[in-house]
Amino acid sequence: AQKITQTQPGMFVQEKEAVTLDCTYDTSDPSYGLFWYKQPSSGEMIFLIYQGSYDQQNATEGRYSLNFQKARKSANLVISASQLGDSAMYFCAMREINTGNQFYFGTGTSLTVIP
Amino acid sequence: DTAVSQTPKYLVTQMGNDKSIKCEQNLGHDTMYWYKQDSKKFLKIMFSYNNKELIINETVPNRFSPKSPDKAHLNLHINSLELGDSAVYFCASSLRDGAGAKNIQYFGAGTRLSVL
Numbered sequence: 010a011q012k013i014t015q016t017q018p019g020m021f022v023q024e025k026e027a028v029t030l031d032c033t034y035d036t037s038d039p040s041y042g043l044f045w046y047k048q049p050s051s052g053e054m055i056f057l058i059y060q061g062s063y064d065q066q067n068a069t070e071g072r073y074s075l076n077f078q079k080a081r082k083s084a085n086l087v088i089s090a091s092q093l094g095d096s097a098m099y100f101c102a103m104r105e106i107n108t109g110n111q112f113y114f115g116t117g118t119s120l121t122v123i124p
Numbered sequence: 125d126t127a128v129s130q131t132p133k134y135l136v137t138q139m140g141n142d143k144s145i146k147c148e149q150n151l152g153h154d155t156m157y158w159y160k161q162d163s164k165k166f167l168k169i170m171f172s173y174n175n176k177e178l179i180i181n182e183t184v185p186n187r188f189s190p191k192s193p194d195k196a197h198l199n200l201h202i203n204s205l206e207l208g209d210s211a212v213y214f215c216a217s218s219l220r221d222g223a224g225a226k227n228i229q230y231f232g233a234g235t236r237l238s239v240l
Contacts (some may be wrong), residue, residue: 042228052212052236053215053231053233053234054216054227055229055235056230056231061227102229104225104227105227111169111172111180112169112218112229114167116164116165117165117166
C-alpha cells in the first residue's frame, strides 16, 4: 500500500483564491510527522509546513495551513490568497518515528495559479 | 549561508563515465539522504546515513556508492553511467531523533545529471 497518496496530479486556481491540495497517508505508527514541500520550476525543494501526529491544533505558516484529520488519515494543504508565485509542484511527505525513521513522499500535485 | 549544499548543480557526461556529487550540511544534523527524482517528478530514496553509518539502502544498482566521511558530508559516486541515470539527484538532511519540528528534512538545490 502507498504510504502517501496525492490524488490530484494537477490543479488550477484563480489568483487570490484559496486552494486545497489533498494528501492521505497510511501508517500504523502512532508517532509520525507530516510535511509539505514546494518545488518551483527552478527545482529546489522548499519546506512549507509540518504537523506532528500528537499536535492538537492544525499547523499554520503564513498563507499555508494544514488541515489535519487524524481519523481520516488526511493532511490537506490549504493555500489562502493564491499568488502567481505559488505555481509549483507540491509534495506531501510523512515520517514514521518508531518504524525505521524513513521519509515517504507522495507523487506530487502540480498547481497552476491563473491571473 | 546555504544549509544543505550540493555540487555540482549541473552535470553533463558521456555514458560509461564515472562521476561524483558532493553534499554538505551545516545544520548540525546527524542523518543525510540521497534521493533520485525522475522526469515524472517522482522522488525515490536511494540511501540514508546516520552518523556515517548506512541505515537505508534501497534497491539501487551497485554502480551507485555513497560515502560519508563525517556526519556533515554525504557524497554520491556513480560508476559506468547509463542513460537511465539521467535525473535530478537531491541530497537532504535531518535529525534522526528530532522531536516535533526538529523532524524536518531539508534539501539541497539538486544536481541535474544528464547522461549522453
